[in-house]
Amino acid sequence: MHKRARSWSSWLGVAVLLSVVAAGAFAFASAAGGAADVESLKNDVSELKSQAGVGRLLAEQALAGNVTDTFVRAQSEQIRKGAEDTRAKLDPKEFEQSLGTQVLKASDAALRLEGTLRALREGGAARGSAESAKRSFEALYAELSEMEDGLKQ
Amino acid sequence: MKKFVEIFLGILTAMGGFVEVGELVFSVNAGAKFGFHLLWVVALGTIGIIAFCEMAGRVAAVKEQPVFNLIRERAGLNAGLVTLVAANLVNLLTCTAEIGGIALLWQLLSGWPYRWLALLALVFLLAVVWILSFQWIERVFGLLGLLLCVYLGAAYYLRPDWTQVAAGFVPNVPRLESSSEYTLFAYFVVAILSSVLLPYEVYFYASGAIEDGWNPSDVNLNRIISIIGSVLGSLLAVALMVCGAQVFRPLGVEPQLPGEAALAASMTFGKAGLLAAIGGMFFAFAGAAIETALSGAYNLAQFFGWPWGKFRPARKAARFSLTWMITFALSALVIMTGVDPVSVVEYSIVFSVVILPFTYFPVLVIARDKELMGEEHANGRFANAVGWFYLAVITLAALAAVPLLIATRGGKG
Numbered sequence: 001m002h003k004r005a006r007s008w009s010s011w012l013g014v015a016v017l018l019s020v021v022a023a024g025a026f027a028f029a030s031a032a033g034g035a036a037d038v039e040s041l042k043n044d045v046s047e048l049k050s051q052a053g054v055g056r057l058l059a060e061q062a063l064a065g066n067v068t069d070t071f072v073r074a075q076s077e078q079i080r081k082g083a084e085d086t087r088a089k090l091d092p093k094e095f096e097q098s099l100g101t102q103v104l105k106a107s108d109a110a111l112r113l114e115g116t117l118r119a120l121r122e123g124g125a126a127r128g129s130a131e132s133a134k135r136s137f138e139a140l141y142a143e144l145s146e147m148e149d150g151l152k153q
Numbered sequence: 154m155k156k157f158v159e160i161f162l163g164i165l166t167a168m169g170g171f172v173e174v175g176e177l178v179f180s181v182n183a184g185a186k187f188g189f190h191l192l193w194v195v196a197l198g199t200i201g202i203i204a205f206c207e208m209a210g211r212v213a214a215v216k217e218q219p220v221f222n223l224i225r226e227r228a229g230l231n232a233g234l235v236t237l238v239a240a241n242l243v244n245l246l247t248c249t250a251e252i253g254g255i256a257l258l259w260q261l262l263s264g265w266p267y268r269w270l271a272l273l274a275l276v277f278l279l280a281v282v283w284i285l286s287f288q289w290i291e292r293v294f295g296l297l298g299l300l301l302c303v304y305l306g307a308a309y310y311l312r313p314d315w316t317q318v319a320a321g322f323v324p325n326v327p328r329l330e331s332s333s334e335y336t337l338f339a340y341f342v343v344a345i346l347s348s349v350l351l352p353y354e355v356y357f358y359a360s361g362a363i364e365d366g367w368n369p370s371d372v373n374l375n376r377i378i379s380i381i382g383s384v385l386g387s388l389l390a391v392a393l394m395v396c397g398a399q400v401f402r403p404l405g406v407e408p409q410l411p412g413e414a415a416l417a418a419s420m421t422f423g424k425a426g427l428l429a430a431i432g433g434m435f436f437a438f439a440g441a442a443i444e445t446a447l448s449g450a451y452n453l454a455q456f457f458g459w460p461w462g463k464f465r466p467a468r469k470a471a472r473f474s475l476t477w478m479i480t481f482a483l484s485a486l487v488i489m490t491g492v493d494p495v496s497v498v499e500y501s502i503v504f505s506v507v508i509l510p511f512t513y514f515p516v517l518v519i520a521r522d523k524e525l526m527g528e529e530h531a532n533g534r535f536a537n538a539v540g541w542f543y544l545a546v547i548t549l550a551a552l553a554a555v556p557l558l559i560a561t562r563g564g565k566g
Contacts, residue, residue: 012510012548013232020507020555039333043565046407053406054413066419067427070264075412078257082409085493145405152330 035096042151045106047086049144051079052113056137059120062130069125076133080117083110106147113140159365159374161295163382165440166206166358168298171386172393173247173441174254174411175498176348177434180390181414183341184397185407189313189321192391194342196322198349199387201543203379204536205513208520209355210375213362215530220359220516221455227515236511237456243508244353244449246501249484251442252278253494254411258435261412268489275485278442282477287364287463294440300433301389307421308392311399318395333561340557340564343550344499347506349387350547353448355512360451364464372530409495411438442481450476499564506554509547517544 058075061067067075087110092103116136123129183191209220225233255277256270263270285293329335362375396417401408408414411434418430447463454461454473461473488494517540519525521532532540558564 010232012514012551013235015552019552022556024555024559040562043562047565049405050407050409053401053404054408054416057400057404057406057416061416061419064423066423067416068424071261071412071427074261074264075410078260078410078412141405 036094037096038099038151041090041095041099041103041106042148044086044089045144045148045151048083048106048110048113049141049148051083051086051117052137052141052144055079055113055117055120056134056141059130059134059137062120062125063127063134065125067125072125072130073121076117076120080114080121083113083117086110087114102147102151106144109140109144109147112136116140159291160378160381161291162358162361162365163206163378163380164295164298164385165291165382166354166361166444167202167382167386168295168301168437168440171349171383171390172298172301172434172437173498174250174434174438174494175247175502176390177393177411177414177437178408178495179341179344179348179499179502180393181397181401181408181417183345184394184399185401187327187338187341188398188402189318189394190325190327190338191341191345192318192321192394193324194345195349195387195390195394197324197546198346199383200539201346201546202350202354203383204539204543205350205355205516206358206379206383207376208532208536208540209359209516210362210367210379211372211530212516212520212526213359214367214371214375215369215526216519217363217368218519219363219451219455220356220512221452223515223519224512225456227518228511232511233456236508237452239504239508240352240356240452240512241449243501243505244445244452245480245483246497246504247351247353248442248445248449248480249487249492250494250498250501251438251445252481252484253488253492253497254438255435255442256488257411257494258431258438261415261431268491271485271488274439274442275481278439278446278481279478281439282443282446282463282481283467287361290443290463291361294436294443297436298433298440300429301437303418303422303426303429303433304389304392304396307418307426308395308399310421311396311417313395313399336557337561337564339553340561343506343554343557344502344564346546346550347509347554348502349390350509350513351502351505352508352512353445353505355516356448356451357444360448360455360461364462366464369530442484446477446480446484449480450474496563500558503554503558506547506550508551510544510551513540513547514544517541 062072087107090103090107090110092100095103116133120129120133212218224236252271252274255274256267259270260267400417400420415427415430419427450473451461453476459472460470462470467474521537523531
């Protein structure tokens with residue numbers, strides 16, 4: 001039984017190692033292949049759209065009185081950091097040349113999203129601040145959805 | 154009564170496995186991305202974790218042997234050493250993510266800076282594990298983690314189509330738009346299966362059984378505890394997925410943060426729901442951090458034959474105690490560099506799959522050995538069939554995990 005267990009462990013170890021090495025080689029070859037493609041841009045835009053959507057939900061919950069003021073401020077800051085990370089990936093030099101305009105548009109939307117999240121962080125659960133943030137998030141969400149649909153085609 | 158409270162070992166084990174920060178975000182995200190189509194994976198994983206926790210607990214009760222003793226004995230020193238290194242790396246990554254998760258939650262309540270809160274979380278965890286006995290850790294974190302039951306209520310009040318929910322438990326693949334989405338679906342299948350079958354759950358559960366002083370008379374108790382704990386954890390994972398499908402899917406949102414998942418509870422139960430969700434998450438994340446740090450120490454001590462256990466005074470198990478302290482400290486240090494805890498745990502979940510077969514095979518081999526366990530306590534035909542089936546499933550998952558992680562660009566599609 002010990003022998004069988006050891007031989008099985010060795011075979012499985014080799015198989016797993018091979019799959020990791022093959023996957024690593026594939027990843028390395030893809031990375032060396034050049035600039036990020038339309039699929040990467042679509043993922044980044046989709047992330048931004050999701051952040052705008054969750055920002056809108058947060059503003060709605062603040063308006064409904066379902067969340068605390070500290071929660072609104074801290075959560076909007078946590079989402080803002082995510083949006084900042086996504087914007088950092090949107091460098092036109094990193095993408096295929098043909099995508100340059102779309103990358104800049106996405107980056108601009110990310111910047112506005114960060115601004116809205118910053119404003120929500122400053123205003124907290126106050127009604128005026130939450131209402132204005134909600135409107136901005138809705139507009140950004142619509143814009144980013146359109147951008148994402150365009151990239152899918 | 155004394156036996157009854159040991160149920161919290163099962164609950165804490167399951168909480169730390171099913172609703173730690175990565176699984177929590179993963180479950181809500183899975184619901185947001187694929188609706189109810191991944192519920193069957195939770196059910197599949199739950200039966201597997203019940204089977205292997207039950208076997209590991211039974212071996213611990215009958216032979217008083219924890220999992221890493223078996224791995225070294227059965228898989229040999231080299232394979233055992235590789236499993237040890239990989240398992241402890243996964244423990245470290247998961248503990249890192251949990252400390253980050255605790256800091257994010259505390260920030261939602263206090264608004265204080267994230268890095269300071271990570272440091273405070275380190276001090277809190279060190280103090281808790283130093284001061285509390287193993288039994289009180291089980292009770293406090295197992296019991297208070299049940300605040301997460303707010304998601305069961307939320308899932309009910311969100312009025313999902315129960316026929317569709319039930320259909321989600323039948324293995325299925327939804328109609329998707331592109332081949333990359335099918336690959337992403339496969340990635341989620343492997344990741345959810347892995348997050349339910351996380352290997353540290355078994356290390357912790359079996360070592361916990363020895364900490365609790367189980368003996369052959371506890372074999373039936375072990376069965377009940379492993380079933381109740383895992384079913385409860387899986388119900389919470391299902392509720393989170395339902396919340397993801399009902400709240401976030403229609404909005405086109407893919408939650409990435411614990412606070413975003415908490416919004417599903419605030420939508421249904423207002424501020425009380427929000428606070429219950431954050432409180433439950435805190436105890437579940439802290440429980441998982443303790444589980445992973447102690448698992449790392451158990452693994453190392455059991456592999457090298459050091460004295461171990463929380464039941465021993467720290468000076469009599471000095472290397473064991475130092476290991477869990479170092480695990481906490483290293484994890485907090487990593488988090489204080491500003492690493493995103495949710496990304497960390499995504500990688501730890503995928504790498505867990507790779508070591509699953511190495512962990513579960515020795516457990517199965519010894520649990521079915523009639524010479525070692527005796528006729529009365531060795532696996533029956535049914536347990537053997539279930540064990541071999543799951544071993545085949547996790548072996549396939551182990552081979553597919555890393556390629557899928559890369560093909561989906563880290564689960565992004």
